Amino acid sequence: NSQLQSRLLCMPGEIRNIIYHYSLTTDLPITDPTTGEPCHTTTKSLHHGIPPLGTALLQTCRLIYYEADIRQLYTRNTFRFTSVTHMHRFLVLLPHEHGRIIEDLEVDIRDINETHPGVSRDWTQYLSWSEGIWAKKLGSLKDDAPAMKVLRLNFEAWPKVSMSRRHLWDILRRLLSNINGLEKVVVVGSTKGMPMAKREPWSPVHFVGSDDVWSDDLVELMSATVGQPDEDKLIRWTRSNGAISLEVVSKVRLRKRNRLWVGKSTAEKSDGSWPENGS
Known part of the structure; x- marks a missing residue:
């Protein structure tokens, strides 16, 4: 026509x-x-x-x-990757004007296991917030996606990951430890049943399957990756279809996108469980 x-x-x-x-x-x-x-x-x-x-x-x-x-x-889209190889190749092979404006990236740990420790090691190295000649040679997410504002760590597959809970928690901790300047960080986990619904939304049990791990506070680790230390931030969560999404977002981002959070309060329900959504 x-x-x-x-x-x-x-x-x-x-x-x-x-x-x-x-x-x-x-x-x-x-x-x-x-x-x-x-x-x-x-x-x-x-x-x-x-x-x-x-x-x-x-x-x-x-x-x-x-x-x-x-x-x-x-x-405006979320790009999810299950290996450093796939993420790095996609970002560097895209036309420069497209690869340099991607804002929202997700790391999916479903292929991590103790038999092949290189997968988790590659992710830890790639997410180290480094620049310069070695970052270009070895690969760096900051170098490949300089416009990234949102990072998502998807640990929803933790029940199927063949690895000790402490080791998995250490991977989550290390993935967050060398990142800063984001507008939002999200960690996704798996949570089912009333016993888990009664646990705090930021409990490691939702993301690695146990709270008998290191003493690091997940919210503090996440908060350190967003904005400046003294910047106003919001902690919020959503729970749906057996998955839980915990995020720390700068209030600057919320105002910039004209979005308000209307989730329920942090008060627990009468049965002791936490609300499906809250902040």
Whole structure:
């Protein structure tokens, strides 16, 4: 069809922008994506998964391609990775103008185990907040994704991870220990049943399966990665479908995005369990 016959192009610009936004963004993570480059096609992950997106809209005509703001595909979506190799290759093989604006990245630890300690070691090294020539040679998340504002650590698979609870907690602690300057950090865990519902949302039991671990406070570790030490921050959690998401977010980010948190208070329910959502 010609552009004059397109119902989309006959709509007001504000409506078209809303359609472009919903076509290019999703609430689900984009898992182990590839760039489509020849050197990338042979390294597709077993966990590779792309949720439904309307990117085909960009191929309908030249005007739509140039009118739609493709940057939101990279700034408004969460990119989840199960290995340093997949994250690093994706970020460095993307066109420079796209890879340098990605803001929201997730580390999924499902493939970590004691038999292959290199996986956790690679993540710890990659997340070290270093720069310079060695960071470029060895790989550094800060160097690969300089615009990152949100980091998510997904430990939802902890019940299936073949590793001692203390060792897994040490990995979580080390992943958080060398990061700073974020706007939001999120740790995702697995929680089921009334006994776990009665535990504090920041208890290590939700994220590594035990609270008999080191004495480090999870909230303090997370808070140290966000903003400045004296900056106002909000701690909040959501619990849904057996998963719990604990986050520390700067209030500057909330104001910038015009979002208010309307979760329940921290008071426990009459049965001793904590609210599904709270702050």
